[in-house]
Amino acid sequence: MRPTGRLHLGNFFGALQNWVSLQDEYECIFGIVDYHALTTDYGNVDQIGQNVVEVAIDWLASGIDPQKSTIMVQSLVPEHAELHLLLSMIVPLPWLERVPTYKEQIRQLPEKDLLTYGFLGYPLLQAADILIYKADAVPVGEDQVAHIELCREIARRFNHFYGAVFPEPQAKLTRMARLPGTDGRKMSKSYGNEIQLSEDPESISKKVMKMMTDPARARRTDPGNPEVCPVFDYHKLLTDAQGRKWVTEGCTTAGIGCTDCKQLLLKNMLPVIEPLHEKRLELEKDTDQVKQWLVEGSSKAQGIARETMTEVRQAMKIEY
Numbered sequence: 175m176r177p178t179g180r181l182h183l184g185n186f187f188g189a190l191q192n193w194v195s196l197q198d199e200y201e202c203i204f205g206i207v208d209y210h211a212l213t214t215d216y217g218n219v220d221q222i223g224q225n226v227v228e229v230a231i232d233w234l235a236s237g238i239d240p241q242k243s244t245i246m247v248q249s250l251v252p253e254h255a256e257l258h259l260l261l262s263m264i265v266p267l268p269w270l271e272r273v274p275t276y277k278e279q280i281r282q283l284p285e286k287d288l289l290t291y292g293f294l295g296y297p298l299l300q301a302a303d304i305l306i307y308k309a310d311a312v313p314v315g316e317d318q319v320a321h322i323e324l325c326r327e328i329a330r331r332f333n334h335f336y337g338a339v340f341p342e343p344q345a346k347l348t349r350m351a352r353l354p355g356t357d358g359r360k361m362s363k364s365y366g367n368e369i370q371l372s373e374d375p376e377s378i379s380k381k382v383m384k385m386m387t388d389p390a391r392a393r394r395t396d397p398g399n400p401e402v403c404p405v406f407d408y409h410k411l412l413t414d415a416q417g418r419k420w421v422t423e424g425c426t427t428a429g430i431g432c433t434d435c436k437q438l439l440l441k442n443m444l445p446v447i448e449p450l451h452e453k454r455l456e457l458e459k460d461t462d463q464v465k466q467w468l469v470e471g472s473s474k475a476q477g478i479a480r481e482t483m484t485e486v487r488q489a490m491k492i493e494y
Contacts, residue, residue, distance in 0.1 A: 176210045177225035181232040182368035184353040184361030186450070187411055188315055192348045194237035196313060202243040203307055203475055206230060206468070209248050209255065213296045214279070214286060214364070230464050232371050235454040240467040248303065250472035253479035258295075258302040260486060264331055265298055273297050274320050283364060301325040304343050306479045311346040317360070319345050336489035339482075353411075354404035358386040372454055375444050382440055387432045388425075398425040398432075405435055412442040 175185065196202055206229050211222055226247055238245065248254050270276070271294070280288050304312055304325050312322055322345040329340040354360065355367025362368065369381045385405055391398035400406035400422050409418050417438060424430030457464060487493035 175206060175229055177206050177208050177222060177229045178211050178215060179221075179225055179363045180228045180370045180372045182355075182361055182363065182370050183447075184355065184368065185232070186236060186371055186447075187408075188348055188353045188361075189313065190233065190236040190238070192313055196346075197239060197242040200311065203309075203478075204233065204238060204243055204245050205248055205303060205475075206246070207248040207299075207303060209299060210296060213290075213293045214283065214288065216290070216292065226468070227461055227464055228372075230468055231454055231457045231461075234457055234464065234467075235371070235450050240471060244474050245467060245471040246475035247468050247472050250469070251306075251476045251479050253476065253483045254299070254302055254306055256483060257306050257479075257486060258299045260490065261298055261302055261305075261328055261332065262295065264335060265328055269324060269327065270294050270297060273324060275317065279364075297321050297324050298328070301328045305329060305340045306482050307475070308341055308482060309343045310341060311344050313346045313348055315348050319347075332489075336486075339485050339489050354386075354407055356381055356385045358404045371447070371450060374451065375448055378444065378447060379440055382443070383433070383436050385436065387435070391425075391432065394431045395428050397428045400425050403435075405432070405439060408439050408443065409435075412446065413438065417442070 175181070175189075181190070193202070193204065206226050208222055208226055211225070212219070215222075230245065233245065234240070276294065276297070279293075300321055301324060304322075305328070312325075314322060322343060326342040329342050332340055355362065355365060356369065357365070357367040359365055359367060369378055373381075382405075387405055388398040388400075388403040390396070390402075400409075403425070406418075406421065406425075409421055413421070421430070421435050421438065425435060484493065
């Protein structure tokens with residue numbers, strides 16, 4: 175994840191819950207990718223160091239365990255940048271220009287100058303982040319599948335030129351690929367529509383009660399369609415079958431209002447979020463320990479990355 179600020183519910187339900195369960199099945203490496211933060215926020219770097227710590231705290235509070243998994247910071251493993259540079263020598267420019275999220279982000283963030291090489295090349299840096307550890311699987315949402323396919327193509331192209339060095343990683347889809355923000359778009363710090371994990375229950379409740387619902391339901395007496403309502407996406411995650419049935423019947427017949435729907439959601443959401451919030455408050459009291467875990471994890475990750483880069487240099491005949 176990019177350290178662009180504290181994490182939000184979309185990160186938690188869309189990724190972190192899944193990551194926590196994967197720790198018992200796989201040898202996991204989780205990266206806080208600060209180079210990637212520079213692709214869109216290169217002109218505002220004052221908070222990047224603090225944001226790295228904030229992301230780590232959110233991860234740990236959510237259940238990422240430094241005793242089970244490797245937690246690293248991208249810039250503390252410079253082999254990421256070296257592999258990115260070497261891969262850039264062989265990747266055709268049109269491969270990067272066709273990535274769907276490239277044009278989407280430029281369109282969604284018109285206030286930022288994203289016509290830089292770093293932004294165009296961030297899918298290639300993502301590929302380096304994956305290939306440097308010879309990953310077999312990458313847990314992503316469906317909006318990132320194109321990036322994993324690009325990574326596979328890059329691995330094939332490298333192996334074609336220089337011999338079989340990299341495996342082709344597979345996308346391991348999360349249970350909930352996309353979670354809407356308060357305005358109905360994908361929840362994102364970039365869009366300002368997020369509900370942060372660090373917010374207290376009162377703040378979360380206020381934001382949920384203001385969330386966008388079915389735009390066709392302008393009045394309380396208008397029937398709605400839960401399948402186009404962002405709030406119902408949360409019910410699919412947090413509400414049991416009986417509760418979802420109540421919401422569906424009440425919404426489609428105008429038997430309940432949007433307030434009723436949101437109140438049920440909060441009843442199911444807050445018990446999940448409150449323990450995480452309490453754990454986060456504990457971790458904030460000892461950020462030195464958090465930083466130590468990051469340094470130790472990055473050192474462990476660098477050991478793996480160095481071995482890979484030795485193979486890469488040998489394959490490209492630049493190991494002297």
